[in-house]
Amino acid sequence: MDHMKQSCYELSLPVTEKCNPISRDIDRANGxxxxxxxxxxxxEIFEKKINHDPFHQRLYSSPVIQTMVDVAKRVEMMLRDPEESLILLSGCGTSGRIAFLLVTSFNEMLNAQKQKQICSYIIAGGDRALLTSQEAPEDDPVLGACTLDKVCAGKKRVLFIGISCGMSAPFVAGQLDFCLKHLDVFTPVLLGFNPVHMARSEPMQDCSFHFKDVAERMTAEQRHKKAFVLNPVLGAEAISGSSRMKGGSATKIILETILLAGHEAAFRGKITTPEYISARIAASEMVYETTYSNSDELAALIHKAGESLQKKAHVYYIGWQTLGIIGLTDASECIPTYGADFDDIRGFINNGFSKMKNKEGDLSSLGPEFVIGHKDFVDTILPSLSQNDMVLFLFTVNDDLHEVTSLADQVRRRTSNLHAIAHDLEKFSVPERVCIMFETVLHITWSFSSEDVNSFVMRQHWELSTKWCLNAISTGAHVLKGKVYMNYMIDLRVTNSKLYRRAINILQQFTGCSESECERALLRAIYSTDDLSEDMTSADVWKHTDTANRQDRVVPTALVMIRCGCTLAEARHHLDCHPVIRDAVSACFNSSENKSTVD
Incomplete structure (x- = not known):
C-alpha cells in the first residue's frame, strides 16, 4: 500500500486500532x-493534548476530570447508604480482569475498615475468563444484559461501570442498553478510549442497535447527569490494537482514582474536587516515571524472556498477593494477542484460588490452564524446569520473605535463570540476603507518607508498576520471538468479532486490497479451503470466529495467499519453511516485490 493510501486508511480507524508511529519499527529493536x-x-497516557488533534479529550482534560468527580460522588452516595446498593464493574478480557482486581482490592479495604462490601464484577465468559481467553461471549449483547439483570436482582441503586477500551464490545453494549432502559435503578458509566463518533457501528448479534447508538444515548443522558461517558484519548497502542497495554493501565488509574475519591469523601470527610482527582492522576504519573527509571534492568528481563521463547522454552511468573493476579492477567493475554500457547508464559499466585477470591472459587478441576498455586508450580513445573526456562518472582517487602527465599532456593536447585521484580520502601527495604538469590533484580524503591504504609494506595502503585513491567516483558519477548511485524500482532487469534475485524484491517493495511478481497482470503484460511461455499461466505461472524478458534496462523496464511497470489496449500508450505512469523511475512513481501520488478 502506498503512503497516501496508508495515511487515508489510518484516518478511517478508531484511535485504539491505529498504528503508533513511535513503535512502528519495534520489531527491529533490541531490549x-x-x-x-x-x-x-x-x-501518551498523561499528555495534556495531542498535537495533531486538539479536539480529543485527554486524561487531564477538564471535562474528563469533571466526569470523574461526578462519578466519584455517586460512589460516595452508595457508600453512605450501602443497603440495597451495588457498585458493579464489567468488561471483557483485560477490562474484565482489571474490574475483578479493583473490586477484590476495594472490597478488602472496606472489609478491613468494617464497612459493607458493595462492589462486584462481571467478566464475559465467567471466572474462567480471568485466566484464559474466552472471547466468544464478548459478542453476545443479550448474554451481557441477562448477566447484569441476574447480578443486580433486588438492588434499588446500582452504579454500573461498563468498560470497553475500543468502545466496541457487544457484551458491554447490551448491559449499557439495559441500564438506559431502567434509569430508575441504574446509573450507567461507559469507560473507553475512543471519541464517541469512533465507537463501533456494526450490527450486533440478535440486536437492533450497535455500540455507537448506545454511546450516543449515554452522551445525551449525561446532560442530565443520569449517565456518564468517560472516554479520554490515550493515543494508539504500542502494538496496534493491543488495548491490554495503555487501555488496561488507564482503566486501572481512572477507576481506582474514582473509587478512592468516593471512599475518602464518604468516610474521611474529604471533598471530591477536580484538584483532588488531578493530584491522584499525577501520583500515577509518578509511578510511571519511577517504573521506567529502571530501564536497564527491565531491558535485561525482556532479553531473558525473549531468549526463553526463542528456544521454545517457557516464562513463569511467581507472584505474591495481588502482584500474582497481575502476573496471571499478563500471561492470559498473550494467547489471543500473539497466538501463544497457554504454557509459553504462565502465572502462579501464593495459595492459589483462595488468594484470588474470585466468585466461582477453585477452578483447578477445569484443566491445566487453571492450576495456579505456588504448590502447583512446585509439583507440576519444577521437576521438569530447564535452564532455558525463565522464572520471574513478583513480590514486595510486605510479603512473607521467608516464603520467597524458600521457594527461590527450590528453583535455584533446578536453574540459575531466576529473576525478580521487588518493591520496597525507603527505610524498609528487601534484605540483601533475598536479592542475591536472583540473577537479575528489578528493584523499585518507593517513597511514602506514614499513612501510606500497608495502604490501599501503596498497593495500587505496586500493582500498576508491575503491570507496566510485565506488559513490557511479555510484549518484548514475543517481538523477539518474531510474533510482531512492524508493530502489528500479525499472528493474533481470530476468536471474536473485534479480532475478526482487526484481522481484516491488518490484511488491508499490508496488501492494499479491498475489504471484501481481504475478508475472502481470511475465510479461505479459516475454513481451510480455496473454494468457499455460499454457506461459508454467508455465515454470521460468530460462526467464522468459532471455526477460526480451532485454527493456527490464520492471518499469516491469508496474508501470504493475497501477497503471493497462491493457493492455501502453497501459503501453508511457505509458512512451514519460515517458522518465525515475522520472517515469513518479510520473505513473502520480498518475493512479491521481486516478482513485480521482473514483470
Whole structure:
C-alpha cells in the first residue's frame, strides 16, 4: 500500500486500532530500545493534548476530570447508604480482569475498615475468563444484559461501570442498553478510549442497535447527569490494537482514582474536587516515571524472556498477593494477542484460588490452564524446569520473605535463570540476603507518607508498576520471538468479532486490497479451503470466529495467499519453511516485490 493510501486508511480507524508511529519499527529493536519505545508510548497516557488533534479529550482534560468527580460522588452516595446498593464493574478480557482486581482490592479495604462490601464484577465468559481467553461471549449483547439483570436482582441503586477500551464490545453494549432502559435503578458509566463518533457501528448479534447508538444515548443522558461517558484519548497502542497495554493501565488509574475519591469523601470527610482527582492522576504519573527509571534492568528481563521463547522454552511468573493476579492477567493475554500457547508464559499466585477470591472459587478441576498455586508450580513445573526456562518472582517487602527465599532456593536447585521484580520502601527495604538469590533484580524503591504504609494506595502503585513491567516483558519477548511485524500482532487469534475485524484491517493495511478481497482470503484460511461455499461466505461472524478458534496462523496464511497470489496449500508450505512469523511475512513481501520488478 502506498503512503497516501496508508495515511487515508489510518484516518478511517478508531484511535485504539491505529498504528503508533513511535513503535512502528519495534520489531527491529533490541531490549533497551524496546523499553524506550514503550516508555514513550505509555507517556501518551498523561499528555495534556495531542498535537495533531486538539479536539480529543485527554486524561487531564477538564471535562474528563469533571466526569470523574461526578462519578466519584455517586460512589460516595452508595457508600453512605450501602443497603440495597451495588457498585458493579464489567468488561471483557483485560477490562474484565482489571474490574475483578479493583473490586477484590476495594472490597478488602472496606472489609478491613468494617464497612459493607458493595462492589462486584462481571467478566464475559465467567471466572474462567480471568485466566484464559474466552472471547466468544464478548459478542453476545443479550448474554451481557441477562448477566447484569441476574447480578443486580433486588438492588434499588446500582452504579454500573461498563468498560470497553475500543468502545466496541457487544457484551458491554447490551448491559449499557439495559441500564438506559431502567434509569430508575441504574446509573450507567461507559469507560473507553475512543471519541464517541469512533465507537463501533456494526450490527450486533440478535440486536437492533450497535455500540455507537448506545454511546450516543449515554452522551445525551449525561446532560442530565443520569449517565456518564468517560472516554479520554490515550493515543494508539504500542502494538496496534493491543488495548491490554495503555487501555488496561488507564482503566486501572481512572477507576481506582474514582473509587478512592468516593471512599475518602464518604468516610474521611474529604471533598471530591477536580484538584483532588488531578493530584491522584499525577501520583500515577509518578509511578510511571519511577517504573521506567529502571530501564536497564527491565531491558535485561525482556532479553531473558525473549531468549526463553526463542528456544521454545517457557516464562513463569511467581507472584505474591495481588502482584500474582497481575502476573496471571499478563500471561492470559498473550494467547489471543500473539497466538501463544497457554504454557509459553504462565502465572502462579501464593495459595492459589483462595488468594484470588474470585466468585466461582477453585477452578483447578477445569484443566491445566487453571492450576495456579505456588504448590502447583512446585509439583507440576519444577521437576521438569530447564535452564532455558525463565522464572520471574513478583513480590514486595510486605510479603512473607521467608516464603520467597524458600521457594527461590527450590528453583535455584533446578536453574540459575531466576529473576525478580521487588518493591520496597525507603527505610524498609528487601534484605540483601533475598536479592542475591536472583540473577537479575528489578528493584523499585518507593517513597511514602506514614499513612501510606500497608495502604490501599501503596498497593495500587505496586500493582500498576508491575503491570507496566510485565506488559513490557511479555510484549518484548514475543517481538523477539518474531510474533510482531512492524508493530502489528500479525499472528493474533481470530476468536471474536473485534479480532475478526482487526484481522481484516491488518490484511488491508499490508496488501492494499479491498475489504471484501481481504475478508475472502481470511475465510479461505479459516475454513481451510480455496473454494468457499455460499454457506461459508454467508455465515454470521460468530460462526467464522468459532471455526477460526480451532485454527493456527490464520492471518499469516491469508496474508501470504493475497501477497503471493497462491493457493492455501502453497501459503501453508511457505509458512512451514519460515517458522518465525515475522520472517515469513518479510520473505513473502520480498518475493512479491521481486516478482513485480521482473514483470
Amino acid at each position: 533497551k530500545q524496546m523499553v524506550q519505545i514503550l516508555r514513550r508510548c505509555d507517556a
